[in-house]
Amino acid sequence: MTGPTTSAPRRRTQKRRAILDGALRVFGRVGYLGASIDMIAAEADVSTRTIYNHFENKEELFSTVLLESSTRVAVTREALVEQHLGVVTDLESALIALAKEWVRPNPDFEDHFRVVRRLRAESDRFPREVVRSWQEAGPFRARRALAARMALLADRGLLVMPDPELAAQQFMALITDATIGRAEVSTTALESEIDRVARAGVHTFLYGYLPRKG
Amino acid sequence: MTGPTTSAPRRRTQKRRAILDGALRVFGRVGYLGASIDMIAAEADVSTRTIYNHFENKEELFSTVLLESSTRVAVTREALVEQHLGVVTDLESALIALAKEWVRPNPDFEDHFRVVRRLRAESDRFPREVVRSWQEAGPFRARRALAARMALLADRGLLVMPDPELAAQQFMALITDATIGRAEVSTTALESEIDRVARAGVHTFLYGYLPRKG
DNA sequence: CACTAATTGCCATACACGTTGTACTTTACC
DNA sequence: GGTAAAGTACAACGTGTATGGCAATTAGTG
Structure with a gap:
């Protein structure tokens, strides 16, 4: 028994973490306007489409x-x-x-x-x-x-x-x-x-x- | 005789002033990345082409x-x-x-x-x-x-x-x-x-x- | 008024970006 | 091993932007 959190979809939260971490790095490096979704996707090692599965748009992500x-x-x-x-x-x-x-x-x-x-x-x-x-x-x-x-x-x-x-x-x-x-x-x-x-x-x-x- | 400056092309320096003033306003309003040459041209009441006649590019203007x-x-x-x-x-x-x-x-x-x-x-x-x-x-x-x-x-x-x-x-x-x-x-x-x-x-x-x- | 430098309008190129749709693949879990 | 949820690749659309070329037009100056 690893607790109730384990029964939730694991992959989703992991990807979400990767996106948030990668996005912070990219936003830090080039700013909001300078950051493209493609950059963030690459940094987080995730497809751009996945980002849009987790967040409404660039602004909500930010x-x-x-x-x-x-x-x-x-x-x-x-x-x-x-x-x-x-x-x-x-x-x-x-x-x-x-x-x-x-x-x-x-x-x-x-x-x-x-x-x-x-x-x-x-x-x-x-x-x-x-x-x-x-x-x-x-x-x-x-x-x-x-x-x-x-x-x-x-x-x-x-x-x-x-x-x-x-x-x-x-x-x-x-x-x-x-x-x-x-x-x-x-x-x-x-x-x-x-x-x-x-x-x-x-x-x-x-x-x-x-x-x-x- | 109004001095040697008057013999120089008057229009050019006036336009240049207008561009510099307008550009400052636009850069102030929306930042470097957010500012487009079109915006600046409109603000300075000047054609975009004129901006490129006075300045190499956006960066030099800035x-x-x-x-x-x-x-x-x-x-x-x-x-x-x-x-x-x-x-x-x-x-x-x-x-x-x-x-x-x-x-x-x-x-x-x-x-x-x-x-x-x-x-x-x-x-x-x-x-x-x-x-x-x-x-x-x-x-x-x-x-x-x-x-x-x-x-x-x-x-x-x-x-x-x-x-x-x-x-x-x-x-x-x-x-x-x-x-x-x-x-x-x-x-x-x-x-x-x-x-x-x-x-x-x-x-x-x-x-x-x-x-x-x- | 005529001349000439400067300005303009418009078009064109080339690229980058946000966002979405779709069809295919991976993976956690029973 | 099968199933459903999640992820991915790819292409496409629309828009915005920097920049350049060119011919027509304007406006100072002599």
């Missing part, structure tokens, strides 16, 4: 891929936040560690973020509903987790923070935008550069640029 | 448009920096004023920034040289101007800043990314939201989130 992938990433980020800000002894070190893991290009999510970068840029060309559900499943969810933990740190008096959501946003901006922004291109960032920018970002987040007495 | 527009924007930003950080009495107010003008959606540059957002996302699908020359003419140039002014403020002891280039990058990240990031979409930001985020960004930039004594 939104399915995006939603699945976004959720995976958000879950990972939530875990990251818990891991680093759950129990804090040295706040600055904890933030730096979190920052570095946040921006370090995770090979598992490489294609996902390529897709997301394009989506952000083209958000007005996709159906509102697709964009909305991506935001909810992905970035908003991760940001909420970060904001919630920061609010707790503020309650303990470790931070002064009138608007944790905005602070979380600023933290992410200081970390990610500055990493990407330095090169302005999607190059694979060097470990040393990540370290530099993460430390500087956290430092600014905590202390700012005004001279201090003592 | 890079010309991009370079011209980027330079226009960078010049404006350099002026902004001079205007607000040239003579500073109240640093925080000056930074807030600069921040607000920096992110306030300038209708003149709306299409430009739509193009740039897409370019950032797709930078690996454009020729390296196009991306490079855009960076140099646009964002790098603006960032350098900002960094230079900040360095001068640091010399005067108003700021503590080991790496002005990085600081400038962080400033821009705190201001722009947080404005956009709040909505995660290219909606037209409300004036009140701009004010909020600009103030908060500058505050973080100057003071950070650590509690202060006194």
Whole structure:
């Protein structure tokens, strides 16, 4: 007895997986417009006709891929936040560690973020509903987790923070935008550069640029 | 005598202007791949054939448009920096004023920034040289101007800043990314939201989130 | 007004892509 | 091993697009 799932058509779900995985890779590589169904079929090692047996059309395929992938990433980020800000002894070190893991290009999510970068840029060309559900499943969810933990740190008096959501946003901006922004291109960032920018970002987040007495 | 430029073919340069302007609008609206020569011709009120009389192909048209527009924007930003950080009495107010003008959606540059957002996302699908020359003419140039002014403020002891280039990058990240990031979409930001985020960004930039004594 | 460069309309080529229909083959399961 | 569900190969349709050629037309300039 291998459970009730085994009695369901096995082949179908396997093919579906292959399609979703292949589609994410192709969308990541060439974008929505640049991706052809033929490319995706080849990448997934599946016939084009099979894709249309599983999905209504290119757009439905895309939104399915995006939603699945976004959720995976958000879950990972939530875990990251818990891991680093759950129990804090040295706040600055904890933030730096979190920052570095946040921006370090995770090979598992490489294609996902390529897709997301394009989506952000083209958000007005996709159906509102697709964009909305991506935001909810992905970035908003991760940001909420970060904001919630920061609010707790503020309650303990470790931070002064009138608007944790905005602070979380600023933290992410200081970390990610500055990493990407330095090169302005999607190059694979060097470990040393990540370290530099993460430390500087956290430092600014905590202390700012005004001279201090003592 | 109206000068030597008048003796040159007038029509040609006028048409060229129309093409460049129309192309920027269309590229801004639908992106590089989404834009067809027919669309651009219609928008510029010009025949498609004329476009090919002025430009080798779609790509050369695009890079010309991009370079011209980027330079226009960078010049404006350099002026902004001079205007607000040239003579500073109240640093925080000056930074807030600069921040607000920096992110306030300038209708003149709306299409430009739509193009740039897409370019950032797709930078690996454009020729390296196009991306490079855009960076140099646009964002790098603006960032350098900002960094230079900040360095001068640091010399005067108003700021503590080991790496002005990085600081400038962080400033821009705190201001722009947080404005956009709040909505995660290219909606037209409300004036009140701009004010909020600009103030908060500058505050973080100057003071950070650590509690202060006194 | 006449001349000439620039513009235009229209046609043509060549390709790529989304999507569908159909007839054939594979494969999980009884 | 047979059966039904799922997958595949192949071709086709319609559309959109970049680009080029050519003859007719326009509009600045002398």
